[in-house]
Amino acid sequence: MLGQMMGTQLLVSSIIRHADRYHGDVEIVSRAVEGGIHRYTYCDAHRRAKQLANALTKLGVKPSDRVGTMAWNGYRHLEIYYAVSGMGAICHTINPRLFPEQLSYIINHAEDSYVMIDLTFVPLAEQLAPHCKSVKAWIIMTDRAHMPVATTLDHVLCYEDLIGRESDIYYWPQLDENTASSLCYTSGTTGNPKGVLYSHRSTVLHSYASVMPDCFALSAQDVVMPVVPMFHVNAWGIPYSALAVGAKLVLPGGGMDGASLHELMESEGVTFAAGVPTIWLGLLNHVKETGAKFNTLRRTIVGGSTCPPTMIRTFMEDYKVSVIHAWGMTETSPLGTVCTLKAKHKNLPIEEKLKILSKQGFAVNGITMKIVDKNGKELPRDGKAFGDLMVMGPWVVNSYYKGEGGSPLREGRWFPTGDVATIDADGYMQITDRSKDVIKSGGEWISSIELENIAMAHPAIAEAAVIGVAHPKWDERPLVVAVKKPGLKVSREELLGFYEGKIARWWTPDDVAFVESLPHTGTGKLLKMKLREDFADYKLPTA
Numbered sequence: 135m136l137g138q139m140m141g142t143q144l145l146v147s148s149i150i151r152h153a154d155r156y157h158g159d160v161e162i163v164s165r166a167v168e169g170g171i172h173r174y175t176y177c178d179a180h181r182r183a184k185q186l187a188n189a190l191t192k193l194g195v196k197p198s199d200r201v202g203t204m205a206w207n208g209y210r211h212l213e214i215y216y217a218v219s220g221m222g223a224i225c226h227t228i229n230p231r232l233f234p235e236q237l238s239y240i241i242n243h244a245e246d247s248y249v250m251i252d253l254t255f256v257p258l259a260e261q262l263a264p265h266c267k268s269v270k271a272w273i274i275m276t277d278r279a280h281m282p283v284a285t286t287l288d289h290v291l292c293y294e295d296l297i298g299r300e301s302d303i304y305y306w307p308q309l310d311e312n313t314a315s316s317l318c319y320t321s322g323t324t325g326n327p328k329g330v331l332y333s334h335r336s337t338v339l340h341s342y343a344s345v346m347p348d349c350f351a352l353s354a355q356d357v358v359m360p361v362v363p364m365f366h367v368n369a370w371g372i373p374y375s376a377l378a379v380g381a382k383l384v385l386p387g388g389g390m391d392g393a394s395l396h397e398l399m400e401s402e403g404v405t406f407a408a409g410v411p412t413i414w415l416g417l418l419n420h421v422k423e424t425g426a427k428f429n430t431l432r433r434t435i436v437g438g439s440t441c442p443p444t445m446i447r448t449f450m451e452d453y454k455v456s457v458i459h460a461w462g463m464t465e466t467s468p469l470g471t472v473c474t475l476k477a478k479h480k481n482l483p484i485e486e487k488l489k490i491l492s493k494q495g496f497a498v499n500g501i502t503m504k505i506v507d508k509n510g511k512e513l514p515r516d517g518k519a520f521g522d523l524m525v526m527g528p529w530v531v532n533s534y535y536k537g538e539g540g541s542p543l544r545e546g547r548w549f550p551t552g553d554v555a556t557i558d559a560d561g562y563m564q565i566t567d568r569s570k571d572v573i574k575s576g577g578e579w580i581s582s583i584e585l586e587n588i589a590m591a592h593p594a595i596a597e598a599a600v601i602g603v604a605h606p607k608w609d610e611r612p613l614v615v616a617v618k619k620p621g622l623k624v625s626r627e628e629l630l631g632f633y634e635g636k637i638a639r640w641w642t643p644d645d646v647a648f649v650e651s652l653p654h655t656g657t658g659k660l661l662k663m664k665l666r667e668d669f670a671d672y673k674l675p676t677a
């Protein structure tokens with residue numbers, strides 16, 4: 135027997151309509167690409183999204199057409215999110231930090247009909263344009279006064295001209311909730327990037343789940359700043375979740391340095407911010423150097439890479455800001471797990487709390503996860519056994535765009551994340567490695583992440599990566615590649631001695647290489663593949 139409730143479809147357009155009706159006067163504040171601060175309301179954003187939908191219809195954009203964006207976090211980008219998806223087309227956010235060859239591959243693969251670009255990315259678009267045949271025009275996200283005087287782009291349109299002449303009467307179509315709404319490509323550290331095609335249903339469900347109390351805990355009282363770019367897994371869904379609850383939204387534009395972020399946080403009263411550890415490192419350095427405080431910030435979501443436990447401690451103890459460590463991937467929309475304490479942890483000593491908070495957390499309701507051995511057999515949830523992390527849920531990818539690579543699923547329903555993890559008896563998951571980064575020593579696995587966390591807890595270390603280096607006897611042994619904090623000293627012996635008593639002796643790295651900086655991907659993750667190449671011929675003293 136079927137239930138007898140309304141089959142109202144879950145649509146992205148319903149989110150902005152709700153924000154307009156119930157939180158219409160709430161502000162969206164953006165650091166504008168042209169300079170200065172831009173502010174308007176949800177009501178204005180909805181009106182302009184409808185004007186944009188009318189403009190795109192006139193340009194011939196049809197349902198399911200892909201419309202690309204190369205843009206910072208700003209109000210026009212938000213309008214594009216809603217206009218494109220709302221009209222039944224697909225908003226394809228492109229990460230401009232990828233290599234140009236990857237970018238033209240992605241634009242061609244997606245067959246983007248138009249690409250909307252911030253002024254910053256005009257030179258990049260000029261470089262890409264000759265290779266992107268599907269693109270009918272590049273729409274520059276600015277007004278007439280700021281349009282570039284000369285550009286080699288053949289087909290250019292001005293965003294404000296386009297929407298300025300349109301009516302704000304537009305009726306969002308009643309789509310099937312399984313219609314594709316947006317498209318993100320994986321960062322593709324190996325092979326070509328693959329497209330993950332989100333649906334209206336997956337996006338709306340993800341936004342409902344992400345605002346829950348033990349998740350982002352967002353409400354109409356919050357002032358939310360996604361520092362994570364809108365070109366990185368839809369800024370972890372914040373452009374949807376903030377509107378779903380009517381929180382004030384603060385969009386930092388391209389100014390991701392500690393000083394700019396802190397200034398905006400303080401001037402706009404930001405209570406909640408989300409970003410990758412590298413960004414928070416810059417912010418913490420800034421506040422430490424200047425002696426500044428966070429007067430309104432209460433929670434930060436840190437994800438995308440392991441949040442070093444020292445960062446959690448600094449935020450909590452020195453600045454009274456809670457850190458919520460989250461794990462996810464492009465393929466999971468991205469929220470998979472979030473780490474918050476349970477009632478029974480309330481009276482634990484701070485050290486114990488920190489141990490839990492350093493884990494990636496338990497599954498967001500809607501996500502199911504397990505760890506398996508190399509034969510696919512489920513491993514115990516004892517916090518010790520580690521194996522391949524598999525997930526499923528309504529906002530997890532089923533297959534890649536255009537069927538690339540065949541079905542990624544195991545047993546027809548589990549998505550193999552490529553991460554290696556433990557799960558403890560309380561359900562807290564902890565990532566020990568990317569499967570390709572695990573160090574295999576004498577047939578046993580060593581967690582590079584655990585070794586990195588220890589190195590980064592050393593007061594003189596700014597950043598560290600641990601990779602496996604070939605060893606004649608053990609197959610691989612760990613090497614720490616570390617960056618020192620400016621002006622501070624630490625020797626190889628001191629750093630290796632720092633591991634004593636913190637891990638099993640045989641996990642202790644065999645050597646340390648100090649470098650000026652570490653390579654990162656376009657989304658701020660350590661690029662270990664590059665490090666492994668750089669250190670391919672490295673001779674360990676133990677070899």
Ligand code: AMP
Nearest residue numbers: 321437438439440460461462463464565
């Ligand atoms: P992406 O699809 O580019 O967002 O990358 C997803 C990958 O980032 C995951 O599979 C993990 O390897 C890594 N990742 C994301 N969040 C975390 C986290 N909190 N801790 C450790 N690794 C993470």
